[in-house]
Amino acid sequence: MMKMYLVGGAVRDKLMNVEPSDYDYVIVGSSIDEMINLGFHHIGKNFPVFIKKGINAEFALARKERKIGYNHNDFQFLFDSSITLKEDLKRRDFTCNAIAYDENSKKYFDYFNGIKDIKNKIIRSVDISTFKEDPLRILRMCRFAAQLNFSIEHKTMKLARSMVLAGELEYLSKERIWNEIQKALQFKNFYRFIESAYKCFALKNIFPVIYKNFTKENTRYIIIKQLQQASDYNEYVKFTTLFLNIKQEDIKNTCKMLKAPKRYCNFVVFVYKYSADFINILNINYEKLLIIIENLLNKPKHYLNDFVNSCLIINRIDNYNSKCHINLFKNAFLLIANIKATDMPNFSQLEKNKSFSLEYHKYKLHILQKFMRNKKI
Numbered sequence: 001m002m003k004m005y006l007v008g009g010a011v012r013d014k015l016m017n018v019e020p021s022d023y024d025y026v027i028v029g030s031s032i033d034e035m036i037n038l039g040f041h042h043i044g045k046n047f048p049v050f051i052k053k054g055i056n057a058e059f060a061l062a063r064k065e066r067k068i069g070y071n072h073n074d075f076q077f078l079f080d081s082s083i084t085l086k087e088d089l090k091r092r093d094f095t096c097n098a099i100a101y102d103e104n105s106k107k108y109f110d111y112f113n114g115i116k117d118i119k120n121k122i123i124r125s126v127d128i129s130t131f132k133e134d135p136l137r138i139l140r141m142c143r144f145a146a147q148l149n150f151s152i153e154h155k156t157m158k159l160a161r162s163m164v165l166a167g168e169l170e171y172l173s174k175e176r177i178w179n180e181i182q183k184a185l186q187f188k189n190f191y192r193f194i195e196s197a198y199k200c201f202a203l204k205n206i207f208p209v210i211y212k213n214f215t216k217e218n219t220r221y222i223i224i225k226q227l228q229q230a231s232d233y234n235e236y237v238k239f240t241t242l243f244l245n246i247k248q249e250d251i252k253n254t255c256k257m258l259k260a261p262k263r264y265c266n267f268v269v270f271v272y273k274y275s276a277d278f279i280n281i282l283n284i285n286y287e288k289l290l291i292i293i294e295n296l297l298n299k300p301k302h303y304l305n306d307f308v309n310s311c312l313i314i315n316r317i318d319n320y321n322s323k324c325h326i327n328l329f330k331n332a333f334l335l336i337a338n339i340k341a342t343d344m345p346n347f348s349q350l351e352k353n354k355s356f357s358l359e360y361h362k363y364k365l366h367i368l369q370k371f372m373r374n375k376k377i
Helices: 009-015 032-037 085-090 114-119 136-148 154-165 174-185 190-199 208-214 217-232 235-241 248-258 262-279 286-297 303-314 319-337 354-376
Strands: 003-007 024-028 049-052 055-061 064-067 075-078 100-102 107-109
Touching: 003 009, 003 085, 009 100, 009 114, 024 085, 032 055, 085 107, 136 154, 136 174, 136 190, 174 190, 174 235, 174 248, 190 208, 190 217, 208 217, 208 248, 217 235, 217 303, 235 262, 235 303, 248 262, 262 286, 262 303, 262 319, 286 303, 286 319, 286 354, 303 319, 319 354
Parallel strands: 024 055
Antiparallel strands: 003 024, 003 100, 049 055, 064 075, 100 107
């Protein structure tokens, strides 16, 4: 008889009193034909996944899977009506994600003690043999450490280490690696992703240039502290704080290796190019300050606040001094942002040719100098 259960992250989130972002259901005792006859639309390529009009959720037939190659698509699936709920849950990565919930009976099905692990804030693999079949689970383990703020159980960490040492991460595409990093960046405790990746030896594979810094205890401590400071900021600030004392060329090479979107690389390079000038704002060359501000005016809107916050963190500016830096820089930025060419006293007499932009620049520089000198007095 066909049965439907809520599974995965939605059940975990429900148990943690968190509103689920995705709803996934597993269907036991059914078939593709029956699902289609019931009005479900078949969308799965490798195994039967369905959607239904008017319902914001995905439905999949219970299945077992077996790895038959090194590619992430190299799995053999068995999804006939004989597959049990327990067999489907056993193939999942961690016990906290291997719990089912029957919405009709309000009953949980927890064959692998996932509820206990959620209460104890532990990430534990469900089954060693199935975990080993997908090396991406190593990075998912690190990501869930950040997402859930859980600790990784000793045997699961040991298993991940053995897989890394066996070279399993080499079979992952850069796109899949970056996808996990980008997901982890969205969470407050991103530092736990980096920390966990270091502990399971994966950091050397995914972030070799960051790994070199982590081999020095003092630098590792500073980076973790910086990431903790960045916990309330967005992914751009968190990503930037990773690259302490790293050359621009190495930043670019790392982003290229990871196949990270250019917007991340461009932002990090911009911050490290001008962060020292931002910190030295009371003594900065006014021409240089104007260049920074004009650059920011041509960047996406998020750059201003993210640039300021990144500079404060990577230069370890205390709260009192940070307010001085922020107020002065942002006031200077707003001053320049609001200057119009028509504000120039001789605007109507100026020819609108190539020299006009130079005159406009000189005018803004004059206003900025006057503003900054007054602030120093």
